Amino acid sequence: MEIRNILTVIFMTAGFISFAASAIGVFRMKDFYCRLHAAGVCESAGLVLCSIGLLIYEGFNITGIKIFMVFLAVFIASPIGTHIIARVAYKRHLQVSAEKELRKEERK
Amino acid sequence: MKENKSRKKLAAGLIIVIIAVGTAAVKIGAFLPTIGDADTPANSYVANYYITNAVKETHSYNIVTAVLADYRGFDTLFETCVLFLSALVTMMVLFGKEKVPKMPVKNLAEDKYSAAFGGDIMDASFRIVVPIILIYGIYVLFHGEISLGGGFQAGALIACAYLLDRIIPSIRMGRGKIKEETALIIASMGAFFYVITGILPMFNGGNFLEFAKLPFGSSLAAESIVKLHTAGILMIEVGVTVCVMGVIIAILEVVLERTDFDE
Amino acid sequence: MPILLLEGLLLIAMIAIAAAIILGKKLLAATVIYCGFSLIAMLLYTVVGAADVAFTEAVIGTISTVYFIIAIKSIKGKRADDERK
DSSP states (O other): OOHHHHHHHHHHHHHHHHHHHHHHHHHHOOSHHHHHHHHHHHHHHHHHHHHHHHHHHHOSSHHHHHHHHHHHHHHHHHHHHHHHHHHHHHHTTOOOHHHHHHHHHHHO | OHHHHHHHHHHHHHHHHHHHHHHHHHHHHTSSOOTTOSSSHIIIIIHHHHHHHHHHHHOOSOHHHHIIIIITHHHHHHHHHHHHHHHHHHHHHTSSSOOOOOOOHHHHHHTTTSSSSOHHHHHHHHHHHHHHHHHHHHHHHHTTTTSSOOHHHHHHHHHHHHHHHHHSOOTTTTSSOOOHHHHHHHHHHHHHHHHHHHHGGGGGTOOTTOGGGOSSOOOOOHHHHHHHHHHHHHHHHHHHHHHHHHHHHHHHHHHHHTOOOOO | OOOOHHHHHHHHHHHHHHHHHHHOSBHHHHHHHHHHHHHHHHHHHHHHTOHHHHHHHHHHHHHHHHHHHHHHHTOOSSOTTSBOO
């Protein structure tokens, strides 16, 4: 059991746990913005951990540089998508559900 | 209540159909030969010839591209024509509908924060992403013989970059638009280039689409013939790329000109 | 008849996504899930070894989903992305 294999397994497991947390968060959250936050942030974090694990396994040859390029491309493009979804929802006046409950209580 | 009942009936019927079709497929598939088997006639004669001879004869390490563009180039010609036909028919169906006038660019620039999405972050980030997509598209076109890729993927990627520019409302909106008639002309020029590559060997004494007799090299040595094959494949892929790009842009413009939504 | 575990899981996911598309309540959400169907098909093509087809499916899947969404958004009158019977 080399140290390289152990470190790879640790990082990949952490990455898979992060992806699973993102999937569970999308199902269980009640508010739209909370769901969006769970999906966007946890997926970027999982991507970072999985990429570090793969880079440790491959080393510094041509495959490692390709992995780094793929990670860079997805890391730049994925938060752009999350920003678009949040901005469209904000412009269409989608309420945060805590606000709705607060306004209901004020009216009572 | 009635809606719920009809939905439940639909779901039950769907499950029965899935199980029935699945069982029938498994039973019928059990006595057909497996896919990778080396005994079937398709795998032992034709595929064997391709695997042993394709790299030597066409100097392309991607056997899929060699088969698509060199051994079966005639089929690829008609695939390209069918794509062009689909764009033509979409234009014909939607031709009678009148166009919807869009907001002029000056008005949009004054209140740039009132678009449905847009703004500073989108402008800055799309300027990073679009050149990467374009360069990757041309890379895929020229490396179709060595790694994955080819004409269809490259054309779709280049049209993807244009699509991104057209959908995002920003300050530049309305400039650099490609009209639908121009896109259709571009598509037809791609298919025309393909046919020209087929007709050129006929001036030199060969058949239609026979790359060994293209009128470019001057000697009949074996290596020169291999280079002529490579040149023929490249010309075909360029034709297919231009045609696919024109088709995707034409269908997009035809629909976007005639609708009105703030997205 | 040999079938790998990975292929079996992907096929079951494909059936589940197809059922979700047909039995879904909102039309616009079903269109976005169609993109997920295209993704699972691409993974299947990669597992059986056809790399060119997988690449083409990835590119065409995104363009086709954009076309569908544009077409649904341009229907006027009764709002097409409401619940459907």
